[in-house]
Amino acid sequence: MVKTTSLTKTDILNLLSEIVDPEIPVVNIQEMGMLRDVILSSDGCEVLLTPTYTGCPAMGIIEQDILFLLQQHGIQNPSVKLIYTPAWTTDWMSDSTKEKLKHYGIAAPLHSSCINWLKPDQIRVPCPNCGSETTSLVSRFGATACKALYRCAECKEPFEYFKCH
Structure with missing residues (x-):
């Protein structure tokens, strides 16, 4: 049997709210809907995560951050398990x-369902800077595969749109 701290599942969930998405450092893994569960057992603590998409390059850093944080708080044998079913969806964002x-x-996903997801150039994406809907698709991919690059015709600023998944 592995000795763990007296932290409860709620305590650990609260701790994990400190883990941010390194590509979007203003939101944490709970807010993104990536954190699915925490399982405490006599063997340790297992954190269940769903990546925003398969092959997300941030997952390695997120896993390391979780393990480091839990070890710093006395959790023995922490582990992270990636869950791919059900697939992550932007519907899990509040x-x-x-x-x-x-x-x-970053312009947030517009719908709770993925209408027109195959035709992003036909979506009216409001500019997060000025609110104008006079925007145009520049590239289907932004700095990461989960975002597209748009440009606002009003304020002339480029911005990223978090694609509906």
């Missing part, structure tokens, strides 16, 4: 998370 993205300069 409205407050979408608002944080907007204030950070």
Whole structure:
């Protein structure tokens, strides 16, 4: 049997709210809907995560951050298990998370369902800077595969749009 601290599942979930997405540092893994569960057992602590998409380059850093944080708080044998089913969806983002993205300069997913996801050039994406809907798709991919690059015709600023998944 492995000795663990007296932290509860709620305590650990609260700790994990400190882990941010390194590509979007204004939101944490809970707000993104990536944190699926925490399982405590006599063997240690297992954190269940769903990546925003398969092959997300941030997952390695997120896993390291989780393990380091839990070890720093006395958790013995922490582990991270990636869960791919059900696949992550932008539906798991709360409205407050979408608002944080907007204030950070990233247009949040527009719908709770992926309407027109194959035709991003036909989506009216409001500019997170000025609110104008007179925007145009520049590239289907932004700095990461989960975002697209748009440009606003009003304020002339480029911005990223977090694609609906």
